[in-house]
Amino acid sequence: MTIRSMDNSADITATPVSNIMVVDDDVTFCRVLSNAFSRRGFEVCTVHDSADIIAVAELYMPDAVVLDLRMPGVSGLEMISPLRNINPDIRILVLTGYASIATAIEAIKLGAVYYLTKPADADEIIARLYEKDGNPAAPVKNELLSARRVEWEHISKVLMECNGNISAAARRLGMHRRSLQRKMNKHPVRH
Template sequence: MQETDERLLIVDDDEMFCHVLHRAMSRRGFEVLVAHDAERALALARQHEPTMATLDLKLEQESGLKLLPEMLEAVPDCRVVVLTGYSSIATAVQAIKLGAVNYLCKPADAEEILAALSQEEADPEAEVAEHPPSINRLTWEHIQKVLQEHDGNISATARALGMHRRTLQRKLQKRPVRR
């Protein structure tokens, strides 16, 4: 086991994911802290000043995008990677604008997360996939963009998209289309 001076804060409401990532990073010599909500994440960040953090986009009651600036205000030198099972270009761009060094789709393994965390700052020249996304993927990303513009408000987003609120809720419950 290699030793490192790095302190990693994992912020995710998925306890099993946290357990697996905690073990993987501990084996790599990291000091690992875990928080399942924004309040605990901020308390740990202020107390332990992590050098790195993974931040879930959708916490149980909150958005990781709202927590990101607060974490970086508490620990300005922390390198944060936003993780999500519901990726979209809109949320990726927003995460980078707010100070994340990278944005990864779940499932991501420890090596992918380490590679993303090793970046000192976001790479605006990152490659975009060569294959154009499908119509279903473009629809998903457009919904995510409009949802972001309305601060996560489902009713306002449904009105802006001209669809029934329940229809939008059903679409949001589905996993995003890959490509």
């Protein structure tokens, strides 16, 4: 765990979020994001081990959490409800390199305020954390998804609906189980 003190020269009295907890098993990514937030006047705490998330949140009481979706031992989705139990007003942003429509919907249903794919810069994350009632503080990048990305999203959604059962998902998709496994073994398609 790393806690950095807030830069007293920055005026953040009007900001709705003043301390942020960054949760990611990638130590380098946490350090870069933590430094970027600190330069913008935020107090930052980082957590690299999923076993420490709740204990650190109870001690640190963050206003916002940037939560990695895939951590060893636990899914970021599983941590949303316990974090909201600690502070019902906490603003949780799920950040992932493995985005799918199904996980985005699930994250929002569980109480996350936003879902972003990596790489995301600190300014975009802060804008989403400040977002109120669908009005972002900064413009959102509207990018069209490729046909391969749409296919990946659809497969992810069907697989989630089938509770991870590849055979059932393959039947619903009208494809052979092995074809589905090959598609899933490929990395997610970006845009």
